[in-house]
Amino acid sequence: xxxxxxxxxxxxxxxxxxxxxxxxxxxxxxxxxxxxxxxxxxxxxxxxxxxxxxxxxxxxxxxxxxxxxxxxxxxxxxxxxxxxxxxxxxxxxxxxxxxxxxxxxxxxxxxxxxxxxxxxxxxxxxxxxxxxxxxxxxxxxxxxxxxxxxxxxxxxxxxxxxxxxxxxxxxxxxxxx
Numbered sequence: 001x002x003x004x005x006x007x008x009x010x011x012x013x014x015x016x017x018x019x020x021x022x023x024x025x026x027x028x029x030x031x032x033x034x035x036x037x038x039x040x041x042x043x044x045x046x047x048x049x050x051x052x053x054x055x056x057x058x059x060x061x062x063x064x065x066x067x068x069x070x071x072x073x074x075x076x077x078x079x080x081x082x083x084x085x086x087x088x089x090x091x092x093x094x095x096x097x098x099x100x101x102x103x104x105x106x107x108x109x110x111x112x113x114x115x116x117x118x119x120x121x122x123x124x125x126x127x128x129x130x131x132x133x134x135x136x137x138x139x140x141x142x143x144x145x146x147x148x149x150x151x152x153x154x155x156x157x158x159x160x161x162x163x164x165x166x167x168x169x170x171x172x173x174x175x176x177x
Contacts, residue, residue, distance in 0.1 A: 016054070016055045017051075017052040017053065017054050017055060018052075019055065020052035020054075020055055020056075020057060020059060020087065020089065021050045021051060021052040021059065023087055024050045024052065024059045024061065024083075024084050024087060024091075025042065025047075025050050027083040027084060027086055027087055028040070028041060028042050028047055028050070028061065028080060028083050028084070029042050029043075030083055031076070031079045031080055031083050033046070033072065033076070034072040034075045034076065034079075035072050035155075035156050035158075036114065036117070036119070036174075038113045038114060038116065038117035038119075039106075039110045039113050039114065041063070041076060041080065043106070043107040043109050043110040043113075044066075044105075044106055044107075044110050045064075045101065045102075045105025045106050045107070045110075046063050046064060046065065046066065046076065046101065046105075047061060047062070047063055047080075048062040048063060048064050048096060049061070049062040050062075052089075056089060057087075057089025057090050057091075058089055058090035058091065058092055059084045059087070059089055059090070059091050059092070060091075060092045060093075060094060061080050061084060061091060061092070061093050061094070062093075062094045062095075062096050063076065063077070063080065063093060063094070063095055063096070064095070064096050064097065064099075064100065064101045065095065065097075065101060066101050066158050066177065067101075067157050067158060068097050068100075069157075070157075071156075073095065077093045077095070080093050081093055101177070102127075102177055103122040103124075103125070103174065103175070103176045103177045104124050104125060104126065104127075106121070106122070114140075114174055115140045116140075117140075118140050118141065118171055118172070119140060119159070119171065119172045119173065119174055120137050120138060120139065120140045120147075120162065120171060120172070120173040120174065121140075121174055122173070122174050122175060122176035122177070123135055123176060125176050129176060129177070132176035133175075133176060137162055137173050139162075139164035139166065139167060139169060139171065140171055141164065141167060141169045141171065142164060142166055142167040142169070144164055144165070144166035144167065146164070146165040146166055147162045147163060147164045147165065148162060148163055148165060149161075149162055150162060150163050150170065154172040154173075155172065158174060158175055158177065159172040159173060159174055159175060160172065160173050160175055161173075
């Protein structure tokens with residue numbers, strides 16, 4: 001779902017390539033992740049690069065999915081094209097799997113939005129996945145660290161289902177990747 005972004009005038013071309021790329025970054029903040037509608041694709045770290053060829057475009061957007069077999073990838077690509085098209089230019093979307101996406105690519109704002117949405121965000125791990133997988137997971141509702149794994153797979157491949165032993169709530173955790 002593409003959400004209108006304040007300050008982006010539809011169809012108004014930017015003056016130069018740098019201004020057009022900057023406007024595209026702003027427009028892309030209106031593209032919500034279809035599986036995580038609380039966060040946009042920029043703060044999730046899916047958008048890797050935006051380049052414009054002159055002030056009239058086209059604009060090339062490089063994205064990296066959270067999983068190479070992400071079922072929402074085609075929807076994200078289409079909505080990225082649609083968001084850039086609101087600037088009155090053509091968009092090319094390039095999907096790159098290298099370097100792979102990491103949960104460390106998420107912004108702090110995305111982590112807070114996930115928590116508010118009821119999903120425990122992954123801790124930053126700096127590449128030490130084994131430590132992150134074994135670290136205590138705080139309940140997004142009460143904040144207690146005593147939670148247990150119920151199912152290694154949640155509603156999507158990038159989530160797992162946990163239960164808080166303090167408040168009894170069952171919730172999803174975005175896996176550290």
